Amino acid sequence: MKSAVILFPGSNREGDAIRALKPHGPAEIVWHGEADLPRGTDLVVLPGGFSYGDYLRCGAIAAHSPIMAAVRAHAERGGLVLGICNGFQILVEFGLLPGVLMRNAGLHFICRMQHLRVERTDAAFASAYEKGQIIRIAIAHGEGNYAADSQTIARLEGEGRVAFRYCDAAGEVTSAANPNGSINAIAGIYSERFNVLGMMPHPENLIDPLVGGTDGRGLFTSIAGSFTVAV
């Protein structure tokens, strides 16, 4: 699997993403001002951080970067795109995913571990997990409160496009376990064709037992596995 991690001015998790991807094949950083993705790119990752200092709205200015036209073309060809945290914010601003990420309901920036429920395992991003599996992943954001109009939410739920939901250690989706006020405790969503995933939590930071756990590894082995099967 060949990965391209897009670097925007103000991204800061690109190194973490590269570290999580490298065991599965070549992974390189691509500057946002480029017009093209490297030849043979299988997976595009929009990493976390604070692109353009979160000016105007999180992700709004990065969504107009030159490279984004190539990212759209990659997604339209069915290529995989993963947006993590600020990357998720960029994807919704760019329109590859619906909705918007608003200020956390409690107004605070939240940086801590959080339980998530894996909602489906037949997508390329989550096949290494079990359906309903509870994983523990870091969150670090001030604007992760997912919102969309009621028709969009109904459509996402009806089509099974919620990838992960915030829950407690027992897997219960309760308002107490929802860190940011997201509608239906949505932590990540898929595009219509399930080839674009946007999520607020940081799986790339949970790949080493030294730093708190390995529950994020499954996401990267899932993606890599989807290419082994295809080839």
Added chain:
Amino acid sequence: MKARVFVTLRSGILDPQGKAIEGALKSLQIDGVKSVRQGKLFDVEIETLDPAAAKALLQQACQKLLANQVVEDFEVEIS
């Protein structure tokens, strides 16, 4: 030509920042404030002298960048 663009959260969209400001005003004993909603104001200078062209230009700017129309409305004021 000078213009102002106001970008505000649609009614019905929860505004936690506005709510926090509302609470702070109450704690400062600034009484009589019923509610606060926070928005953004852009002062823009435009080359054209034609108000209609200026308005069209800024509407485009709002649709493309200044406002996220999923949750925000905008208003253009030409002075």
